[in-house]
Amino acid sequence: MTYEIPAHHPNCFGCGTENPSSMGLQMHIEDRRVLGTIRFASHHEGGPGLAHGGAVAAVFDDVLGAVPSALHLPAVTASLTVEFRAPAVLGDDLEVEAHLERREGRKLYTRATMHRGTALLAEAHALFIVVDLAHFRRTGQPLPEAWSHWDDTPRS
């Protein structure tokens, strides 16, 4: 089964459609995996013609963050590790993939890769911690309508 993942928040830096600084990540879910596409532009530049490592990490944070989202679990990144295997060239069409490796209570262990065709550019693993929605309500900002059906069980 395949379905698109709408931006979890329209102003998201990773995938938001209303944020002019958004990375423009587009994602969908296929067979319990999150698949996405990204094309780095000049405002993501680190070395000449190459994506900044932090931009690569931001893409991973977002695509990995969509894994709990697909499970309707509010969760935040506790740790994120990126292994940079080969440079990501600006303008190239890249594919990312993320999935849940295992769950231990509130801890979600996730993994992801970034490829250009068959070439592995980077891989990542991250620990997400399931939180209650109060985590996001603290700022006083309204929560996106799309989150209304999410699991709001208190976690602490």
Ligand SMILES: CCCCC/C=C\C/C=C\C/C=C\C/C=C\CCCC(=O)SCCNC(=O)CCNC(=O)[C@H](O)C(C)(C)COP(=O)(O)OP(=O)(O)OC[C@H]1O[C@@H](n2cnc3c(N)ncnc32)[C@H](O)[C@@H]1OP(=O)(O)O
């Ligand atoms: C930017 C906002 C994004 C909002 C996304 C929201 C929902 C997702 C929705 C859709 C997703 C769609 C797309 C993806 C979108 C975005 C993804 C971006 C996600 C982010 O970019 S989000 C921003 C960066 N992120 C933070 O801003 C977190 C700051 N932080 C905290 O808010 C707390 O730190 C918290 C809640 C993490 C834990 O706090 P806590 O009090 O609830 O729980 P506690 O500390 O007890 O930890 C419980 C157990 O986890 C273990 N543990 C904790 N941290 C660990 C670590 N680093 N390494 C190893 N183990 C760790 C403990 O050791 C304990 O283990 P044990 O139970 O075994 O003792």
